[in-house]
Amino acid sequence: MSPCRYAAPEAAGTLGALFAADTLSMRTVLEARNLVKQYPGVLAVDNVSFSVREGTCFGLLGPNGAGKTTTVEIIEGVTPPSAGEIFYFGEPTGRRFREEAGIQFQHTALQDFLTVRETIRLFQSLYDRKADLDRIIEECSLGDLVDRDNRKLSGGQRQRLLLAVALVNRPRLIFLDEPTTGLDPQARRNFWELMKRIRAKGTTLVLTTHYMDEAQVLCDEIAIMDAGRIIVQGNPDALLRHQYPNVVIELPLEDVSGDLESIEHRVLETQGVIEVSTNDVNTTLRDLATHVTGLNRLKIRQPNLEDLFLDLTGHSLRT
Amino acid sequence: MLKRIYAIFHARNLEFVRDRSSLSWNIILPIALMFGLSFIFGGGTRAQYTVGVLQANEEIETVSDPFLETRFIRFVPVPDVDDGMAKIARHQLDLLVRLEPPRQYWINPESSKGYFVEFALLQSAGNQKIEQAQISGEAVRYVDWVLPGILGMNMMFSCLFGVGYVVVRYRKNGFLKRLRATPLRAFEFVTAQVASRLLLIVSITAFVYAGTSYFLETRMDGNYFTLLTITVIGAISLISMGLMVAARVTSEELAGGLLNLVTWPMVMLSGVWFSLEGANEWVRQVARIFPLTHVLDAARAVMIDGAAFREVLPQVVVLCIMSAVFLAVAAMIFRWRPR
Numbered sequence: 001m002s003p004c005r006y007a008a009p010e011a012a013g014t015l016g017a018l019f020a021a022d023t024l025s026m027r028t029v030l031e032a033r034n035l036v037k038q039y040p041g042v043l044a045v046d047n048v049s050f051s052v053r054e055g056t057c058f059g060l061l062g063p064n065g066a067g068k069t070t071t072v073e074i075i076e077g078v079t080p081p082s083a084g085e086i087f088y089f090g091e092p093t094g095r096r097f098r099e100e101a102g103i104q105f106q107h108t109a110l111q112d113f114l115t116v117r118e119t120i121r122l123f124q125s126l127y128d129r130k131a132d133l134d135r136i137i138e139e140c141s142l143g144d145l146v147d148r149d150n151r152k153l154s155g156g157q158r159q160r161l162l163l164a165v166a167l168v169n170r171p172r173l174i175f176l177d178e179p180t181t182g183l184d185p186q187a188r189r190n191f192w193e194l195m196k197r198i199r200a201k202g203t204t205l206v207l208t209t210h211y212m213d214e215a216q217v218l219c220d221e222i223a224i225m226d227a228g229r230i231i232v233q234g235n236p237d238a239l240l241r242h243q244y245p246n247v248v249i250e251l252p253l254e255d256v257s258g259d260l261e262s263i264e265h266r267v268l269e270t271q272g273v274i275e276v277s278t279n280d281v282n283t284t285l286r287d288l289a290t291h292v293t294g295l296n297r298l299k300i301r302q303p304n305l306e307d308l309f310l311d312l313t314g315h316s317l318r319t
Numbered sequence: 320m321l322k323r324i325y326a327i328f329h330a331r332n333l334e335f336v337r338d339r340s341s342l343s344w345n346i347i348l349p350i351a352l353m354f355g356l357s358f359i360f361g362g363g364t365r366a367q368y369t370v371g372v373l374q375a376n377e378e379i380e381t382v383s384d385p386f387l388e389t390r391f392i393r394f395v396p397v398p399d400v401d402d403g404m405a406k407i408a409r410h411q412l413d414l415l416v417r418l419e420p421p422r423q424y425w426i427n428p429e430s431s432k433g434y435f436v437e438f439a440l441l442q443s444a445g446n447q448k449i450e451q452a453q454i455s456g457e458a459v460r461y462v463d464w465v466l467p468g469i470l471g472m473n474m475m476f477s478c479l480f481g482v483g484y485v486v487v488r489y490r491k492n493g494f495l496k497r498l499r500a501t502p503l504r505a506f507e508f509v510t511a512q513v514a515s516r517l518l519l520i521v522s523i524t525a526f527v528y529a530g531t532s533y534f535l536e537t538r539m540d541g542n543y544f545t546l547l548t549i550t551v552i553g554a555i556s557l558i559s560m561g562l563m564v565a566a567r568v569t570s571e572e573l574a575g576g577l578l579n580l581v582t583w584p585m586v587m588l589s590g591v592w593f594s595l596e597g598a599n600e601w602v603r604q605v606a607r608i609f610p611l612t613h614v615l616d617a618a619r620a621v622m623i624d625g626a627a628f629r630e631v632l633p634q635v636v637v638l639c640i641m642s643a644v645f646l647a648v649a650a651m652i653f654r655w656r657p658r
């Protein structure tokens with residue numbers, strides 16, 4: 001069992017601090033302390049604490065209903081917490097936070113009958129800090145759409161517009177709540193590139209997602225939530241190295257001809273696939289060769305965050 | 320702060336103007352009603368003969384004088400002689416009579432109906448002496464009387480549903496929540512909504528009034544600026560009422576029910592279609608709790624009676640108080656997002 005399995009937030013924080021040692025010199029942009037949100041009969045957020053360092057991408061991961069969105073909405077100030085504190089550059093969140101934070105909600109509507117340009121301009125007018133309108137339009141690849149009614153955009157175009165709206169105030173910190181949910185693979189990857197470009201300019205990102213691949217590509221640090229609690233926190237690669245020193249060899253079950261119990265490694269069978277976890281690929285492959293009909297469909301892969309989540313929570317992502 | 324208010328105000332105006340179906344409905348409905356009524360009533364006055372009897376009692380005893388037994392004449396008690404004379408001048412009464420000594424009657428020489436009623440009075444008087452007084456003035460057609468009612472009703476529906484539904488829709492679809500995450504304050508949002516709807520409704524009401532006034536040659540005895548003031552303050556009170564009703568509601572169905580609950584009593588009791596002069600006292604008292612009653616009383620006083628601003632000041636003050644109360648309650652209970 002992993003030492004951080006079902007770790008308390010304090011323990012998870014310590015673990016995270018170890019893995020984020022290379023970013024210690026950076027300032028803390030955001031700090032959430034002991035956030036609690038209690039609805040009648042439901043504890044949606046249970047004593048959640050974390051901090052986000054300047055210029056990084058922090059991922060809040062978990063299945064639907066884990067409490068990610070509620071946690072972020074408490075920080076954004078749109079949902080009042082039952083308990084807990086939030087600090088922005090060391091100060092309680094207030095007017096400055098609203099002025100300097102950019103927010104993209106998971107579900108939101110825009111004012112009807114406005115074009116893309118008018119929509120961006122409307123939100124830009126609500127801030128004292130203003131980004132250059134044309135630059136935002138260019139960055140978010142909305143140039144061909146500026147005069148289109150915002151109700152007539154595709155899913156990917158609409159997400160880019162919502163991101164543009166989140167950028168109108170030259171934010172120092174951006175919250176992106178499941179920004180690629182419902183997008184096709186191409187649109188998702190385009191959106192990732194967009195987020196990478198924003199981050200490259202030094203903007204801090206807080207991303208909530210239930211796509212582990214997205215977090216692995218984009219995030220410097222993650223916190224995995226389940227049932228309202230953070231169960232592990234840290235740098236994704238470091239977490240995986242710590243949790244999984246081995247690689248995984250996968251084989252279709254139908255290619256296995258003999259009994260694999262003699263192999264001195266952990267062997268799992270899931271959905272018609274045999275998974276062998278090993279730190280010595282050469283030896284394991286030699287052992288396997290005597291138990292299988294062929295190696296043509298063999299795959300070797302590094303464990304990913306999906307595996308980590310499965311191991312930590314005991315259940316798959318409820319997407 | 321003003322920039323943020325202007326941004327929301329401008330965006331809401333664009334939304335309203337570009338929503339062609341909503342815009343045309345707001346303009347076409349009152350015009351269609353006006354022309355329809357004008358056609359139905361043919362520009363004439365009331366069909367029945369009406370005689371005011373100067374007396375303090377609310378009941379008229381027909382046995383007290385043979386004239387009061389005349390068929391096809393409706394007799395109404397008039398406690399105040401000045402009020403009765405004003406109605407003679409506007410042809411709202413065909414004749415005003417005092418049957419107690421010294422007996423006297425007032426008549427408008429330009430009223431054809433008054434001419435015939437005078438015959439009936441003199442015939443029933445026989446040899447008894449009764450003095451005549453003449454009062455001149457143009458007739459108030461029904462269309463003159465009902466015009467403020469229709470414009471006021473359209474204003475009421477537009478203010479209440481136009482603001483109430485929009486706020487509930489914004490709340491339900493998450494647009495309010497998105498605005499909450501910006502530096503925009505509730506006060507700024509509410510102010511922008513009031514200003515936007517006010518501009519639109521005053522513009523549309525003025526446009527419809529100008530059109531109907533031109534084509535139907537409706538009466539205007541008072542000051543246009545006073546009428547505009549009443550329109551603006553009345554619209555603010557109705558918009559505030561709409562904001563109060565919609566301040567917490569998240570369901571369009573519930574909002575519709577609540578808005579109907581406040582609009583239909585106003586349509587029935589605020590004097591849109593008919594005067595409440597002959598109604599029970601309790602009905603008239605109930606009607607006073609509605610802002611539309613005060614808007615219509617003041618507007619008719621200006622348009623038909625030529626009342627000056629100081630004469631409609633009581634209604635203006637009541638509307639200002641109502642607006643302040645409605646806005647304060649709306650701001651106190653306002654909710655940015657569904658529970």
